[in-house]
Amino acid sequence: MGEKSLQKRNYIVEKAKEVFQEKGYLGVTMKDIIEACEISRGGLYLYFDSVETVFKEVLRMESEETDDVFGPDILETASSAEILGLFLQEQKKELLKKKGNLSRAVFEYSFKNKVPPKENTYRKKFDMAVRVIEKLIVQGIEEGDFCCEDPRGTARNMMYVIEGLRISSQTIGITEETVNREIRYLVRGILAE
Amino acid sequence: MGEKSLQKRNYIVEKAKEVFQEKGYLGVTMKDIIEACEISRGGLYLYFDSVETVFKEVLRMESEETDDVFGPDILETASSAEILGLFLQEQKKELLKKKGNLSRAVFEYSFKNKVPPKENTYRKKFDMAVRVIEKLIVQGIEEGDFCCEDPRGTARNMMYVIEGLRISSQTIGITEETVNREIRYLVRGILAE
């Protein structure tokens, strides 16, 4: 595949991503993608042979793009407590955003395709986040900001709360105030008095 | 509709429920339900005019059936701490069970049909559970078993963790040990030392 084709492939993935953000995963048809891309039916099949293939690629690109949330500057200058605060704000922003939210699509895809843990990028992200939080808590304790007996358990707990908020925002709906309250609750639990 | 047809209607709902448990909501066709019920095309349409109508009825029946988790005996004899423990075990059992789990279907349905909070039975269940937990915590404090500064916040936190576990069990997959660990973490947070 030449460079031209690669560009087109990426273009398709970009456009398809918008469709998945809009409509979820189940319910998205090849036709939807074709129309979003304004290409021909056959054209899409040159690059992808099913909605699933496109979606997997969307996920792959997504995970490539979202590697570094925090720039090196922040990591050096800010305290762990501050970084954890930023991290949680980031999570809040993501789970509340209406447009450009792949959550629903990811959920729907996960429901249908039970992926073994090893290849489950969603799971990897979860575990990674737990480790990051844990590390921040440990550092925070050293820095005297936090106080916590079970950093790993607390980190996991935080992530499950975030997952709970994420799914709730897609189902029963939640307000920003609700998220703020939950985050405050989480942080209060580890603050050194 | 006579009593006979009411029986049949219930029969259809029962069978359809199994289908939704098996396949979720999106992706279930009238044909799936027809085959599960072993009735004719037209036969199903006598009772329900769309998959959605059937599903709503499944939910309605479900909510009717699951009213009283705790018998009066338990409520009188057990301590609040014990009841909360039972409640959490109940949640664990439900969110871990492979067969007979409507979670996926409910999620998929919620994604597609954003229901206003007032009519959202899923939300009502959530809020009800928060209130129940809060009350148990307060009583537990009085009974000297628990110690907690913000019973309502804690109750909400517990429910978001449970929601997080529920969605995780449907997506990344979780083991019973994981759930146990999270529940222990939650309980430890309110135990009086």
Next chain:
Amino acid sequence: MGEKSLQKRNYIVEKAKEVFQEKGYLGVTMKDIIEACEISRGGLYLYFDSVETVFKEVLRMESEETDDVFGPDILETASSAEILGLFLQEQKKELLKKKGNLSRAVFEYSFKNKVPPKENTYRKKFDMAVRVIEKLIVQGIEEGDFCCEDPRGTARNMMYVIEGLRISSQTIGITEETVNREIRYLVRGILAE
């Protein structure tokens, strides 16, 4: 079939007639008739085994009812010219009426079922009308009101104009003024100067 049943049968025909007047013939289903009659599905089949059977009966009853347009009083006291005038007014009223008009149904039925002339009640009515008009013209000539070289041809011409107006009122739509104008034209053609 007892008297009771006969009553019910007639009731069905009455109600079905309203349906045919409303919706034509093609497009009317057994269900439509059942709903109009507020009887059971099986109930209708006890009396009629198809929409066509019902419609034939509607036509039969219709032709029985519409025998004598003119009372004996009128026939004795009025002049032929006056009677012809009344007859044409009658035709006008019928072809213009919105509700209670079987024309469309009769047309649709005739299209589908080419009936041999002998049994074609619609045709019989046409021929009968031609004869009546012819007779009136002949009498009108004797009475000195009309002047016409070919009474039968004129009578036929009048009926074809009326048929033309009838179908036009069902397709392109016509106003009462249009019908008046045509009738005046027809009458002027036979008036003695």
Next chain:
Amino acid sequence: MGEKSLQKRNYIVEKAKEVFQEKGYLGVTMKDIIEACEISRGGLYLYFDSVETVFKEVLRMESEETDDVFGPDILETASSAEILGLFLQEQKKELLKKKGNLSRAVFEYSFKNKVPPKENTYRKKFDMAVRVIEKLIVQGIEEGDFCCEDPRGTARNMMYVIEGLRISSQTIGITEETVNREIRYLVRGILAE
């Protein structure tokens, strides 16, 4: 849509026209058209999304094709009386023909879809015909062949007779002799003695 598809589209319209001529409008299904065209289900939907759309197109093409009945040669050399005679013969031929007659379909379509006069092509054709006949009568009077006090009324009368004959040929059935007789009657009415 490229030229190729335009050809196919026209092909479909041609074949569908035959179906409508055969079976009328109501009662024609997409399947009928599909089978007549020997194409696939989906194939038809590429071009038309309902029976009605196809039928409208049939009518549109029909009206495009039947613009000029009379060549310029005839119009220059023949007398008005002769042209009127030709016109009436043309009408006769059309209303009597068994195959290739869209009348029934047009009637059925008109019954179902009351079209406002402005857009009603069937009505336009009627009005156009009235004007043509009127003009011929006026010219015929000038040429000394005709004698008529109310050319427009007469023209309208002729057209209503023709409409009457047309619907009669589809319902009660008429012979060529009947049509000839009526035409003779009409012409005799305007011939100068």
Next chain:
DNA sequence: CATGAATGAGAGTTCATTCAT
């Protein structure tokens, strides 16, 4: 007689997928 539940054929419509150009 009367009911209405049940059946299955058939109509409409959409879409994934292929393939000649």
Next chain:
DNA sequence: GATGAATGAACTCTCATTCAT
């Protein structure tokens, strides 16, 4: 590479007709 016409399977929904009660 790219197009879009073509196919047929699958889905939704309606109705004529039957039949046990």
